[in-house]
Amino acid sequence: MNLAESVGKISGEIRTVLGKIKEGDIQCLLERIENAPRVFIYGEGRTGLVGKMFAVRLMHFGKEVYFVGEMLTPSFKRGDLLLILSGLANRERTVDMAVKANKLGGEVVSVTGNSSAPLYKYCSHTVLIPRSLKSLSASVSSQPLNSLFEQVLFFVLEGIVNILYHKLQINDEEMYARHFNL
Numbered sequence: 001m002n003l004a005e006s007v008g009k010i011s012g013e014i015r016t017v018l019g020k021i022k023e024g025d026i027q028c029l030l031e032r033i034e035n036a037p038r039v040f041i042y043g044e045g046r047t048g049l050v051g052k053m054f055a056v057r058l059m060h061f062g063k064e065v066y067f068v069g070e071m072l073t074p075s076f077k078r079g080d081l082l083l084i085l086s087g088l089a090n091r092e093r094t095v096d097m098a099v100k101a102n103k104l105g106g107e108v109v110s111v112t113g114n115s116s117a118p119l120y121k122y123c124s125h126t127v128l129i130p131r132s133l134k135s136l137s138a139s140v141s142s143q144p145l146n147s148l149f150e151q152v153l154f155f156v157l158e159g160i161v162n163i164l165y166h167k168l169q170i171n172d173e174e175m176y177a178r179h180f181n182l
């Protein structure tokens with residue numbers, strides 16, 4: 001296999017999964033992000049890196065946003081939104097975080113690839129990225145581990161960024177004014 005064949009196979013897998021995501025779920029997530037006074041994002045590993053990229057863009061838009069686990073992340077409060085990004089969404093730490101956020105009066109939403117994730121019952125809304133986890137079914141991807149989930153997650157979040165960019169009519173100058181400059 002050469003690079004063009006490899007990329008062609010990967011992009012085909014991504015398109016297939018993106019086509020299975022419910023648009024209504026994306027719109028629901030988008031509304032919650034727009035309406036939350038503050039957004040806290042949590043994800044681990046490569047999924048967390050995708051979440052951090054999303055957090056940076058929200059910050060560029062002027063949204064108050066934090067990544068859970070960073071030293072400068074403030075306390076979570078009533079009305080805040082916790083966005084949990086997790087392929088399997090079955091780790092005890094992740095579920096415990098959702099429970100605590102609910103007790104603090106916040107809202108929890110998630111993006112996951114696991115339709116039977118224990119996290120579901122603690123979320124007001126979940127976006128399912130179906131058939132994206134090789135750990136649930138080896139036949140979903142030719143790629144290693146859960147790369148397909150992480151790639152589709154990136155496109156979903158970048159799609160939301162692009163929707164917000166046009167909806168909020170934010171210009172690049174405003175964004176550059178918030179961009180890192182040291």
